[in-house]
Amino acid sequence: MEAVKIGLLGLGTVGGGTATVLLRNAEEIQRRLGRGIEVSHVAGLGIAQQSIVDPAKVKLTEDAFEVVNDPEVQIVVELIGGYTLAKDLVLKAIENGKHVVTANKALIATHGSEIMKAAAAKGVMVSYEAAVAGGIPIIKAMREGLAGNRIQWVAGIINGTGNFILTEMRDRGSDFNDVLKEAQRLGYAEADPTFDVEGVDAAHKLTILASLAFGIDLQFDKIYTEGISKITTEDVNYAAELGYSIKHLGIALKAEEGIELRVHPTLIPEKRLLANVDGVMNAVLVYADAVGPTLYYGAGAGAEPTASAVVADIIDTIRGMNVPVEQKVPLLGFQPEAMRNIPILPIEATFTSFYLRMNAEDKPGVLAEVSEVFADHKISLEAVLQKEAVKGESWVKLVLLSQQVREEKMNVAIKEIEALSAIKGEVVRIRMERLG
Amino acid sequence: MEAVKIGLLGLGTVGGGTATVLLRNAEEIQRRLGRGIEVSHVAGLGIAQQSIVDPAKVKLTEDAFEVVNDPEVQIVVELIGGYTLAKDLVLKAIENGKHVVTANKALIATHGSEIMKAAAAKGVMVSYEAAVAGGIPIIKAMREGLAGNRIQWVAGIINGTGNFILTEMRDRGSDFNDVLKEAQRLGYAEADPTFDVEGVDAAHKLTILASLAFGIDLQFDKIYTEGISKITTEDVNYAAELGYSIKHLGIALKAEEGIELRVHPTLIPEKRLLANVDGVMNAVLVYADAVGPTLYYGAGAGAEPTASAVVADIIDTIRGMNVPVEQKVPLLGFQPEAMRNIPILPIEATFTSFYLRMNAEDKPGVLAEVSEVFADHKISLEAVLQKEAVKGESWVKLVLLSQQVREEKMNVAIKEIEALSAIKGEVVRIRMERLG
Numbered sequence: 001m002e003a004v005k006i007g008l009l010g011l012g013t014v015g016g017g018t019a020t021v022l023l024r025n026a027e028e029i030q031r032r033l034g035r036g037i038e039v040s041h042v043a044g045l046g047i048a049q050q051s052i053v054d055p056a057k058v059k060l061t062e063d064a065f066e067v068v069n070d071p072e073v074q075i076v077v078e079l080i081g082g083y084t085l086a087k088d089l090v091l092k093a094i095e096n097g098k099h100v101v102t103a104n105k106a107l108i109a110t111h112g113s114e115i116m117k118a119a120a121a122k123g124v125m126v127s128y129e130a131a132v133a134g135g136i137p138i139i140k141a142m143r144e145g146l147a148g149n150r151i152q153w154v155a156g157i158i159n160g161t162g163n164f165i166l167t168e169m170r171d172r173g174s175d176f177n178d179v180l181k182e183a184q185r186l187g188y189a190e191a192d193p194t195f196d197v198e199g200v201d202a203a204h205k206l207t208i209l210a211s212l213a214f215g216i217d218l219q220f221d222k223i224y225t226e227g228i229s230k231i232t233t234e235d236v237n238y239a240a241e242l243g244y245s246i247k248h249l250g251i252a253l254k255a256e257e258g259i260e261l262r263v264h265p266t267l268i269p270e271k272r273l274l275a276n277v278d279g280v281m282n283a284v285l286v287y288a289d290a291v292g293p294t295l296y297y298g299a300g301a302g303a304e305p306t307a308s309a310v311v312a313d314i315i316d317t318i319r320g321m322n323v324p325v326e327q328k329v330p331l332l333g334f335q336p337e338a339m340r341n342i343p344i345l346p347i348e349a350t351f352t353s354f355y356l357r358m359n360a361e362d363k364p365g366v367l368a369e370v371s372e373v374f375a376d377h378k379i380s381l382e383a384v385l386q387k388e389a390v391k392g393e394s395w396v397k398l399v400l401l402s403q404q405v406r407e408e409k410m411n412v413a414i415k416e417i418e419a420l421s422a423i424k425g426e427v428v429r430i431r432m433e434r435l436g
Numbered sequence: 437m438e439a440v441k442i443g444l445l446g447l448g449t450v451g452g453g454t455a456t457v458l459l460r461n462a463e464e465i466q467r468r469l470g471r472g473i474e475v476s477h478v479a480g481l482g483i484a485q486q487s488i489v490d491p492a493k494v495k496l497t498e499d500a501f502e503v504v505n506d507p508e509v510q511i512v513v514e515l516i517g518g519y520t521l522a523k524d525l526v527l528k529a530i531e532n533g534k535h536v537v538t539a540n541k542a543l544i545a546t547h548g549s550e551i552m553k554a555a556a557a558k559g560v561m562v563s564y565e566a567a568v569a570g571g572i573p574i575i576k577a578m579r580e581g582l583a584g585n586r587i588q589w590v591a592g593i594i595n596g597t598g599n600f601i602l603t604e605m606r607d608r609g610s611d612f613n614d615v616l617k618e619a620q621r622l623g624y625a626e627a628d629p630t631f632d633v634e635g636v637d638a639a640h641k642l643t644i645l646a647s648l649a650f651g652i653d654l655q656f657d658k659i660y661t662e663g664i665s666k667i668t669t670e671d672v673n674y675a676a677e678l679g680y681s682i683k684h685l686g687i688a689l690k691a692e693e694g695i696e697l698r699v700h701p702t703l704i705p706e707k708r709l710l711a712n713v714d715g716v717m718n719a720v721l722v723y724a725d726a727v728g729p730t731l732y733y734g735a736g737a738g739a740e741p742t743a744s745a746v747v748a749d750i751i752d753t754i755r756g757m758n759v760p761v762e763q764k765v766p767l768l769g770f771q772p773e774a775m776r777n778i779p780i781l782p783i784e785a786t787f788t789s790f791y792l793r794m795n796a797e798d799k800p801g802v803l804a805e806v807s808e809v810f811a812d813h814k815i816s817l818e819a820v821l822q823k824e825a826v827k828g829e830s831w832v833k834l835v836l837l838s839q840q841v842r843e844e845k846m847n848v849a850i851k852e853i854e855a856l857s858a859i860k861g862e863v864v865r866i867r868m869e870r871l872g
Contacts, residue, residue, distance in 0.1 A: 021584055022584075032583050032766070032769060136730055141581070145576045288744070289461070290457045294732070297709060297729075305726065305727045308726040309727075310584075311583070319763045335470045
């Protein structure tokens with residue numbers, strides 16, 4: 001059979017990785033697929049990038065639209081990233097009847113619905129395995145591997161930069177800003193790290209996971225997002241003392257009243273596998289009714305790990321060409337007409353446990369006062385840690401772990417505690433999940 | 437679209453679980469698949485089993501051949517287990533042009549080649565996701581999710597009974613036989629536990645994983661298999677002291693001279709995720725050239741976890757019906773004509789590190805003598821642990837960790853050490869893998 005012709009948009013980290021993997025593993029891929037994959041067209045900026053591919057065999061251009069409009073190209077692989085240009089290119093490719101593979105989480109999370117609709121109308125496929133958790137085949141696992149289940153919740157470490165920073169803070173006792181600088185030096189964090197450390201990138205990925213889990217629309221704007229830049233080594237250490245690790249999790253959970261979608265730092269028991277996912281690695285824990293918990297671990301970023309997912313999507317796309325749409329895996333895992341409109345809960349209506357840290361006056365009766373506030377609100381405490389006063393200070397650190405409670409109830413309790421004369425300053429809070 | 441008619445062979449643990457999941461999750465499955473799945477025929481022994489299904493809607497029989505021969509049945513789901521009858525039923529189903537889904541690892545590992553050939557000739561699918569690691573979608577991950585990679589090695593905890601026993605031995609300090617009895621009481625181990633604890637079940641699964649990893653025939657008879665029944669709490673404790681856990685691993689590895697296929701107790705660094713997979717849970721770590729390490733974790737057995745994989749296979753089978761064979765995922769992940777004949781190495785030709793424990797006379801110079809033997813054979817030692825003599829005894833325990841070495845070289849060294857007058861009895865050895 002003839003090789004399938006691929007047009008590659010972008011020759012940066014992932015584009016270069018994809019070109020490399022397709023070339024190096026051409027024989028193994030052919031053994032599996034039964035036919036070849038030919039990178040016939042490439043749009044890359046400048047000669048330095050373009051030197052990755054052989055200009056004798058590949059049509060090179062700096063204008064990505066040339067690739068998207070070339071009738072020879074069967075599958076467009078969008079690895080440019082960003083929103084506007086990528087969206088225009090993907091929509092144009094679809095309009096031209098081409099299948100699309102993309103690693104662009106921002107694009108799928110924010111414009112995915114429009115793109116999926118256009119693709120469905122044209123009868124083409126749009127694949128995005130590389131958009132979530134890099135090389136981990138989590139999209140495939142959720143859409144296909146767990147297709148017999150009702151998925152109940154998903155909790156993932158889906159941003160490697162953030163996980164690297166939290167791991168280093170714990171292992172070395174360094175503070176957030178020092179580790180961030182180290183991460184930037186190593187190339188794990190961008191010059192402007194906002195996207196990663198404030199949880200935007202994780203929220204993009206969670207948008208996709210939630211859609212696949214529950215058969216709901218992509219709703220990036222409804223995700224509660226909290227970053228890790230305020231996490232201190234003090235909290236990391238107290239958490240460890242209590243048997244917990246702090247991880248930056250993306251959580252999608254089907255509750256009685258609706259769906260919880262949240263990205264925030266989270267204490268999790270250190271015995272959990274997820275707590276032992278260190279450095280830049282990613283992992284996604286899925287809880288489903290028949291299979292129970294399953295976990296998927298691997299590299300969440302990097303040239304070749306991401307390329308691994310891109311190439312798997314290309315292979316799937318080739319296998320799906322000309323297969324009737326009703327026999328294909330739906331683009332978002334559920335049949336378009338079976339998508340549901342389930343309310344996304346505001347953060348105040350979600351249920352979690354809490355880690356709370358406060359400065360309390362070093363005198364008898366303060367803990368009783370604080371406990372009473374929680375008792376008034378029927379919030380149970382699981383653990384209390386009282387640290388002796390630092391020499392010369394009249395304040396002690398009080399660390400509490402609560403049982404699960406509706407967030408708005410905890411908000412009221414915290415306000416009351418902050419109003420106590422024996423409590424100095426704000427109560428620091430970090431959510432906690434047992435993942436049991 | 438009309439519902440697809442399924443014939444279920446077997447209504448034991450997995451058969452009952454499959455019937456339950458298909459019924460309970462019918463709506464969610466329909467949302468994904470776009471059509472219904474109807475259990476139209478069931479072969480189960482006796483009324484007690486058959487009470488799981490509604491006799492008003494299902495054709496019940498005690499004769500599984502009736503199901504296999506019924507023209508109405510489109511997919512036969514074999515959940516009887518064992519070899520002879522299951523094989524006859526599966527081959528008959530294929531002959532009748534029916535697709536087959538099975539959870540039967542023993543059948544696939546030992547008769548898989550014959551079955552796959554028959555299926556290919558008839559143009560039907562045979563799926564077996566549930567045969568390895570229960571509910572973990574590892575077959576799908578390796579065949580499809582990692583299809584762009586050259587897989588280099590696979591290491592898995594693929595027998596829950598064995599992992600439960602080793603976990604309890606470590607956590608409670610109980611010895612093998614006590615924990616085995618506990619496992620039998622809890623229903624985790626059979627009355628005759630040989631299959632699980634001696635590694636036969638793990639070898640069945642490894643046979644399948646190796647085929648999927650490298651594109652080689654199913655070769656159960658070539659696997660080196662060693663059980664866990666000789667592991668002592670003493671070794672578990674020394675391993676822990678050195679920073680290692682003992683796990684019963686199935687390992688398939690592409691070495692220069694050929695493929696290593698081995699099931700044996702293995703020391704692994706306790707920081708590895710695999711070392712933290714406890715109790716009856718399973719996990720498979722795959723190392724591939726582009727993606728690097730990925731790990732897949734979940735329940736390896738049980739009614740509904742296994743049913744989860746069976747139902748995923750049923751859904752995939754329905755999606756694949758009438759799709760041209762050249763566009764389907766090949767039954768063993770590689771095109772039949774691309775399968776390779778790579779030599780499977782005898783255990784003597786494999787490379788691992790070793791944990792060695794011996795009784796040495798409590799006098800100066802013994803460690804030097806032992807070390808000299810290793811030096812003579814150019815075997816490097818990584819760690820030495822010498823335990824003080826028990827009161828009243830003139831022997832000390834000597835525990836050594838070696839660097840990687842060809843097994844036949846280690847065999848010679850161990851023989852020489854056992855011949856030393858200062859060494860009493862046999863040298864206990866457990867292989868060790870860093871999984872780095």
